[in-house]
Amino acid sequence: MSDPRASGRPHRDSWLPSAMVRSVLGLAQPPARRSLPGLVAGTVSAASAVALLACSAWLITRAAEMPPILFLGLAVVGVRAFALSRAAFRYLERLLSHDAAFRQLGALRLGIFARLVPLAPAGLSGTRRGDLLTRLVRDVDELQDFPLRVVQPLLTSGIVAILSVVGVWLVLPAAGLTLALCLVVAAVVGTLLTGLLSARSERALAPLRGALADEVLEVVENLDVLTAFGALESRLDNLRVVEEKLRLAALRTSTGAGVQAAVISLCAGAATVLALTTAIPALGSGGFSGPALAVVVLIPMAVFEVFAMIPPAISAWRRVRSSAERVQSVVPEQIPAEIPTELATGNALVDTSAPVSAVLPAAGAVLELTGLGARWPGADRAALSGVTMRLTAGDRVHLAGASGAGKTTLAQTLVRFLDYTGSYRINGVEARELAPSDVRQVVGLCEQRPWLFDDTVRQNLLFARDTATDDDLLNVLARVGLTDWMNSRGGLDARVGERGALVSGGQAQRIALARALLADFPVLIVDEPTANVDTGLGDTLVRDILSASADAGRAVLLISHTPVPTELITRTYTLTAGSGLQADPTPEEALVP
């Protein structure tokens, strides 16, 4: 199901996609050597359909002249052969083109993924809402339709239409011209006119559909509130008004709906009638006989049946194009300046398992921030500025501040998801000089919404350190206070569900912490661990996190807008938004410049 709000997007009339959208479509289109076999089979099948009717018409009209039956032998064979080849090649076409499209699907997903990697997560903030991300994945899937339902039918029907026109033209040039004329009119009027009509109806309907979706969503999601406040009836009345507007608009635009089919039907009929009127006077001249007349008059019917593939292909094209546009808008080829790129090649898929530069030790790192600032892509002002702070091994620092003060921005900057202004030194080396992936081997992050992969607890831990034994995993789970939970779920093979649906917010945080402890980052940032945890469990969670991660060789930066037990931390900084965005130490703690 699609996002109910997504239909609000206005429809664009331009026919040709931009170069950037074309590059997305290019990922979906299989190379010629793979798409050609399907195209050939499709063309043979469609041509067979035309030939079947032409051959049958010739056979019958010729037979009526009562020639010796031998003269009909070839036509009889032809009729049977075309009937078989039409069905057989259609079957082949579907197999070959699907195979090519599926082969391309892997390349398509990888291509999109490769573009996402350098952007994530700061460059994808537009997709942070779960449904938008789902939409992106669905859009990528939708792109498969480009070779299958757009390119293939358009090429097949185009080629067969041209072949048929040439064939008729060879028999009777005038009839060939009238057929070509009718096809062109059907193509131009049928596609352009209906394109305009559907764009017009989309313009009228899309905002109403969007408004209705918003109304429905608000009523359904807040049914308890509306009922409790006695406001349900009036909201339902509102909804009825919007609904009625949409219904009336849909009725108004419905007159444009059948125009395309009607135009094609009219053109098909016109082609037949015109063929009759040109062929009948020509009968008897230049060897143009009765059977030839039947062929010339009946071919247009068969051609227009093949032509019927075009309208669905055009509407598939509209769908695929808007999917490609959405994908393009989410994953631009140009990486915004606010996002640091990998140093080596600029390609994020470069092997990151290369040894970390000698300046980055395995433990005991020192982070120094001086006048640090950062900005999100597309934002017109900095989300963070003038932050000065020092973190050394053994520190357990609480970063406080109201929401919107830039706490998460700081976390994302420290793991180099966001670029920075000012200075950020790791053991004296400017982070800018290091590959972001190398920085992330020193500075780890437990995100505000930890992402658990739809797999077992074991797999969710192992990817942090794939050499860990089951004992290591059980140990680390014990440290984060999950032993009882783990046992009640049946051990390490317990599944966490899609997006961690089977675990609570607190358990997810604990698993994420266990993962980070396994990876043994010298510097660990924990971002708002209690944000999605039932109030009341939050305090225990914060305590457990701080005691589990405390280590003489590790620096911990805990981001939390709620108070933290002072005995478990060594310092508190408060980040304030507004005037200059300054990180201040609490009075009793000195700021180390």
Next chain:
Amino acid sequence: MRPLDPRLLKHASAARWFLVAGAVLGLAQTLTVVAFSWFLSQSITLAVRGDSLESLRGTVAALAGVVVVRAVLVWMLDVAAHRGAAAVKSQLRTAVMHRLAERGPNWLAGQQDARIATTVTSGLDALDNYFSRYLPQLLLTAIATPILVLVMLWQDPASGITVIIVLPLIPVFMILIGQATQGVQRAQWDALQRLSAGFLDVVGGLATLKIYGRERRQTERLGSLTEEYRGRTMKVLRVSFLSGFVLELAGSLSVALIAVSIGLRLVDGSLLLGVGLFVLLLAPEAFLPVRQVGVHFHAAADGLAAAEEVFAILDADEPSRLDASGDRVGGVRTASALPVVGQPVVGQPAVDLPRADRPGGGALSFEGVTIRRGDSTVIDRLSATFTAGRLSVLRGPSGVGKSTLIGALQAFVPFDGTIRLDGVTVPTDDRRDWLAWSGQRAGLFSGSIAGNVALGSSVTDDSLVVTALRLAGAADLEPTLRLGVNGAGLSGGQAQRVAAARAIYRCLALDCRVLVLDEPSSALDTDAENALIDGLASLAGQGRIVIVVSHRPAFVAAADHVVHLNEVAHV
């Protein structure tokens, strides 16, 4: 999937109307097909016999006329289908929304509300294809095919019989192939969903993967998974595309059979050219609707799947909210009738801070209240009293049923036992003017903050809005500020304060006896929380019963009275 779901006709009268209109138009279309074939075959036959265009003028003109009429009918059928779809969607939507309102929040809580919202809006839009592509072809199959077969039988019995023999083979083969591949196809569909979900999982967790330097490894995994999927899918497609093959083959082969048989009979003079051509032109038309039904089957299935979800909501015969517990008679059940499970002591007042009672008597008392969800007991014989003039805090471990208890107070959740306000049993219907409430979710709407705060009152009292915002610690929020859908534009803490102000506004405007706030400060900083506490204390000071569900130390410290809800022990 049934070709035509009778529930569609039951719930949407517009669907019935469309079926009638479609049948009439379908019949007319079939007649134009017969007429077109007739005039065309006559024109060719007479021309071959030697008639000039001049003498054939009438026949060709009639043919042209039929072409125009046919195009108009095609257009009308499409228009009717679109109008039908719009009307049916509208009817189903209205019905669902009313049903939801009837069912109430407690029923809805068991559903995925985002999914329902999607089904009711864009999900139902899939019915467009069902109406514009599938249903007309289904009608034509029922109307056109028999008529065309009859005409063929009448004109040339041999050809008619050929069609009659081949036509039933199509559904038979399709069913056979469908059965052979059904299990595999479902497995394949599931695999496709899993693959797509797997991609989603990897993309969603990309930041996490980067933190652990694992993004490259995922690339390899994605590639191999997709390739493996392709191999398995193609094996299945080889079989399932056979159904399309059978459709095509049956259509084209019977045209070939008829053409050859007509040709041979024309040679020996047992058939006339006019009849032969006429039948040849009709034969593919007899197969066309069936083929189209097959082609549009999947588009139709999407629409019907959405309709199916709608019917599930409309037809679910669960009675409306309060009778759900079934055995609740007269609102009271004796506690002794309940089986004793584990520790019976639940809902004891744990802390009672000594503080002078404020003016204004009365109390809200829960007497042996028991709430069940399915087979499990959420609240077991709770007895507790909340006195007027005091700020009471209800606390307990998460999941213990605090919000459920509030739901019972609101008459959203069925319960056993009695809840009395000032000695009178509280109503369990829609009369809630004694109660003002805000939930754990802010639940705001698009519109101004003032409009949100004054929800449910016909006139917005601007000065009362300001007062309510101030008491909720939200004096900094501008009442005229416009919010987006679901209150978009406010931070979590701001939304929470607006929701609290909304409850306070109602409390003041309707002079409610009871004000209940469920976790009103979970997203608030200390200053805002203190402002809210002061506001609530002053409301309690006016002699109201103020109950706050909260774990926050500040609230517990400020409370006049704390009720601790313990977990129900399960055997």
